[in-house]
Amino acid sequence: MGIVQILLVLAMLALLVKPIGTYVYHVFSNEKNGQDRIFGPFEKLIFRLIGLKNRGGMTWKQYALGFLLTNIVLTAVGYVILRLQKYLPFNPSGIGGMEETLSLNTAISFMTNTNLQHYSGESGVSYFSQMAVMTMMMFTSAATGFSVAIAFIRGITSKGKTLGNFFEDFVKAHTRVFLPAAILVTLLLVALQVPLTLNPTLIVQTLEGSTQSIAMGPVAALESIKHLGTNGGGFFGANSAHPFENPNPLTNVVEMLSMWALPASLPYVFGRFARNRKQGWVVFGAMMTLFVAFLSLIYFSELRGNPAIAAMGIDASQGSMEGKEVRFGIAQSALFSAVTTAATTGTVNNMHDTLTPLGGLGTLGQMMLNVVFGGKGVGLINMLMYAMLGVFLCGLMVGRTPEFLGRKIEPREMKLIAVAILAHPFIILVPTAIAFLTDAGSGAITNPGSHGITQVLYEYASSAANNGSGFEGLADNTPFWNMTTGLVMLLGRYVSMIAMLAVAGSLVRKPWVPETIGTFRTDNKLFYGILIGTVLIIGALTFLPAVVLGPIAEHLKLG
Template sequence: MGILQIVIVIAVLTLLVKPLGTYLYNVFSNEPNRTDKWFSFLERPIFSLIGLKKRQGMTWKTYALSFMITNIVLVAVSYLILRLQKVLPLNPNGTDNMEETLSFNTVISFMTNTNLQHYSGESGLSYFAQMAVIMMMMFTSAATGFSVAIAFIRGLTTKGRTIGNFFEDFVKAHTRVFIPFAIVITLLLVALNVPQTLQPTVTATTLEGVEQHIAIGPVASLESIKHLGTNGGGFFGANSAHPFENPNPLTNVIEMLSMWMLSAALPYTYGLFAKNRKQGWVIFGSMMILFVVFLSLVYSAESAGNPVMNRLGIDASGGSMEGKEVRFGIAQSALFTTVTTAATTGSVNNMHDTLTPLGGITPLALMMLNCVFGGKGVGLVNMLMYAILAVFLSGLMVGRTPEFLGRKIEAREMKLIVVAILAHPFIILAPTAIALVTDLGTAAITNPGFHGISQVLYEYTSSAANNGSGFEGLSDNTPFWNISTGLVMLFGRYISMVAMLAVAGSLLRKQWVPETIGTFRTDNGLFTGILVGTVLIIGALTFLPAIVLGPVAEYLTIR
């Protein structure tokens, strides 16, 4: 039954890819289509207000500068709100202002689409801060990532034209994608008993006569954009394991599809831009192969149970249920774990700190690779980066100048891609090493030994991949962790985005090279295998030693 549940969810996701991918192409192709009729009345006053009447195309430098400045302004406003939330409206529970380093960490976390939470939402934020900062950034950070991905696709696929206008893409991502989709998901969640209210905390008296304060709030609206935008920050500290955020298996499936479907549809959109749908299916197929491999690992490991319990003869026929909700079971917990780290969402319906050692490899590995569907736009951009690298390596092996979608891949593009590839492991492994050799870092470890190494490694991997989930055994609300993870989130988000825009700008200026009989095909099964192999080999070379020190060593000591 567990495998059947997983197969059904994957099948539904696959059926959504083509219609959603086509819709996204219509939204961002800048060609007249039916979506103009539905949404232009909303966008015209917005474009007029921001002075964007002509909507001229931008160079990659102008595009990058535009999204960076927009993000900086939103970060500054959000920081002020968190520092002043005590005196601002919609604070019926009298929540105090957020501490300085925690405010820094929080605004960076949500602006970078990471949503790493070193606080509990129900006690650390007012309703106004939840809506004006957290929900606002969930929309804007997702729209930023989506816009950059579309700009990168244009750079790869258009012949001598612009990569687009950031502000037009940014507005369309809100008006035509995230806001309408979020409204529909919110209504579905409310119908399935997820709270949506501005009333203060409910006070209830138990049978023993003890007063209990039950936190509520605008939960459903936050849940919808939390998953649609691959954000992941929970209204409650327990995140989607909390029964108010995720009350039953049906809401669990809705939340998984919400955080997965747009990222899964983007490869098909890329194929439409490239005028070759096979290109999109190759990228989607490569992602799905990697997804299934890592899903199989966590599902089999959790189903097999804890090795220590098995050795003691304790009945583990139901698998390892530690840290999991009974209403979801192992299958939906394992699938949620794989989806949330593949799509770099960070939402959790079980505690990753309690995964078996081998099961814990799956979320770590998916965040380290950061190209298996990925967050809004990031996964596709990173997988296309690996695709260009695979073409380059294949070209070297056969002695031919590599070409990708009719453009020659030369030294400039490869240098930028290498910067993006090396930056990711560096900003994970260097801070991990620093944390493990300093008292400021090791003081936060709650589980000594190899699992403690995994806790630290997971925290920085999650930050660099803009995921935001944690092993949650780490005492991370300290100035050291707030500042260090904040910086990792910044570098993890913007280094690769700017580098890939630079690659798009470079390719855009190149002459179109017609296909010949000697052109290396990138739209067939052979290239799918080469691409999957490239991702796994580079991932193993950069991260395998760290994984051996953490989850693998832990498994070998308890098996």
């Protein structure tokens, strides 16, 4: 039955890819369509309010500057609100202002679409902060990533000279994608018993005669964009394991599809822009193949259970239920863990720290590769980066200048791609080493040995991939962890985005090369295999030594 549940969710996703991808394509194609009659007047008002009179195309530098300045301003606003939340409205529980390094870490975390939480939602932030900082940044960070992905797609597929206009894409991502979708998902979650209220904490009397405080709030509104925007920050500390955030298996499926559908549709959007839908399906197929492999590793590891417990003569036939909710079981817990790390969302319905070593490896591996669907556009951008690398390597083997989608891949593009590829392991492995070499870092590790290595590795991999989930055994709310993970989140978000925008800006200016008999095709089964091989050889082998010291060593020790 567990496999049937998983296959049903996979089937639902497959059915959603084409209609959602078609809709997203029409949003950003800048061709007149029926959406303009619905959203056009509202968007014109927004453009007038922000002073956007000229919506002409931008170069890659202008586009990058636009999204960087926007993100800097929003981060500063978020930081100020978190520091001053004690004096702001909608704070019925009287929660005080956040500590300086934690405020900075939180503002960076939500603006980079990471939502790494070193605080507990119900006790650390007010209702106003949940709405004005967390929910606001969940929309804006998702719209930023989505816009950059679309600009990158335009750059490598179009015959124009620009990547589009960031502010126009940013507004459209809000008005035509995230706001309408968030309203629909919010209404659905409210109908399924997820709370949506501004009432203060509920005080109830228990059967023993004492009192208990039950935190509530505008949960459904945050839940919808938390998943649609692949953000992951929970209203409550227990995240989607909390019954108010995720009360039953039906809401569990709704949340998984919400965080997965848009990233999964982007390869189809890419195929539409490239005027070659097979191209998009090849990328989608490569992503899905990698996803199924990691999902299988997680599911069957959790189903097998902990061999150390079985060796003690204890019945472990039900699998490893440690850290999991009974209402979800192993199947929906494993699938949720696979989806949230594939889509770099970071929301959890079970505690990843309690996964079996190989189950934890499955979640860790997807964040290390950061190409298995990914968040809002990041996964597609990174997968296309590996596609260009694969084309370049094949070109070297046959002695021909490599081409991708009608444009030559030359040294400038390869240097930028190398920067993006090398930056990701660098910002994971170097801080991990520093954490073990310093008292400030190693003092937070609560588990000795291999599991402690995995805890630290997971924290920085989650930060670098802008995922946000964590092995909660790590005592990470300290100045050292707040500052180092904040820096890793910034580098993980912006280095690859800027580098790949530069690649798109370089390619968009190049002349179109007509296809010949010697052109290496990138829309067939051969390239599908080359793409997966390139990801595994270049991406996976980079992290192999660290993985061997962590989850693999822990698995072997368990026997």
